[in-house]
Amino acid sequence: MSKYNRNNFLALGLIIGSLFFMGCPTPPEFPNTPAISFRDVSFEKRPIEAQPNVTEDVITITLGFEDGDGDLGLASSDIEQPYNQFFVPIDIEGFPIFIGDSDTLPPFNPLDYLVFPEDDTVIVGNARLSGDTIYIERNPRFYNIFIDMYYKPTNDSEFIKFDWEGPPYYQSFNGRFPILNTEDYERPLNGELSYELKSSGFSSVFRDSEVKIETYILDRAGNKSNVIQSDPIKLEVPE
Known part of the structure; x- marks a missing residue:
């Protein structure tokens, strides 16, 4: 029996949304440890496909990335060590x-x-x-993109980390993005990743507080990128 199959679909249904990749055809040389930067962060309320009269909160982050050997991404078949759940x-x-x-x-x-x-x-x-x-x-190596959320309880307070993994939520927004290098891993790669965080409760939890997203990625070898934070946003729908 695959323990991954027993639990993974529920977990991924909660934590991973759509991811889009736009690569550069002839990237220059980069270090083999991935490096990322924030390009954009946005918020929207989106109708749920199966329930068009019901909306969910969607935060989309867009990252720029560079990696010297291109070993970025995990396939759905990557469920054995070191990528077991x-x-x-x-x-x-x-x-x-x-x-x-x-x-x-x-x-x-x-x-x-x-x-x-x-x-x-x-x-x-x-x-x-x-x-x-x-x-x-x-196993943290099951994921390759890691998400933390910070918010300001009041306008004059410092940003503090919101604990989604503790009670009463017990939810992680860490996830997986697919293999990006379509030929082999031994070539430099750069481009952009867009990753969606979906929840029915972002607006009700954070209300009018400012929110920042902190993230980093791992390559297939387990090398950790730099840790970055987005600019603060408020979870308001643009008029």
Whole structure:
């Protein structure tokens, strides 16, 4: 059984939207560690395709990027190590950690636990799991674009990080963009990426506060780009 298939579609449905790529046909030489810059950030309310009378909040960021060997992007088939979605900790007796085994475990949430249906039996370590819930550790290499959001509670306050991954939201906006180099990885690559963050609650959470998006990317080798922040925006629809 693929653990990725069991959980990935729900996770990606929440965290990843559309991504667009515009490349340069003959880029110059760049370092092999990717470098990014902010080109644009915008907000809109967009009708949901399946519910045209209902809108969702969409923040779109556009990044410029450069990478010396072009090893940017992950394919949908990249689900084995080092790109697996999560790890299953096993105790000294060969069993996974079940929910409730320790007071130090986080409360149940879709980011830190894996639920097995009762109509299926799966072997994990020395355990036969059916209808069980086990603790997992997320693998950051599963993603290649990482998102944090900062906001100003009041006009005269500093920007502070908003914790989407904590209660009550338990949601991550990290995601994947596809392989960008269509020939091979051993060539320089530059261009632009546009990445959409979608939610039904951005407007209600941040209201009239200023918001900034912080982001970085990883290449296939795990090299981390520089960390950048967007200009502040307010989540208002332009007139």
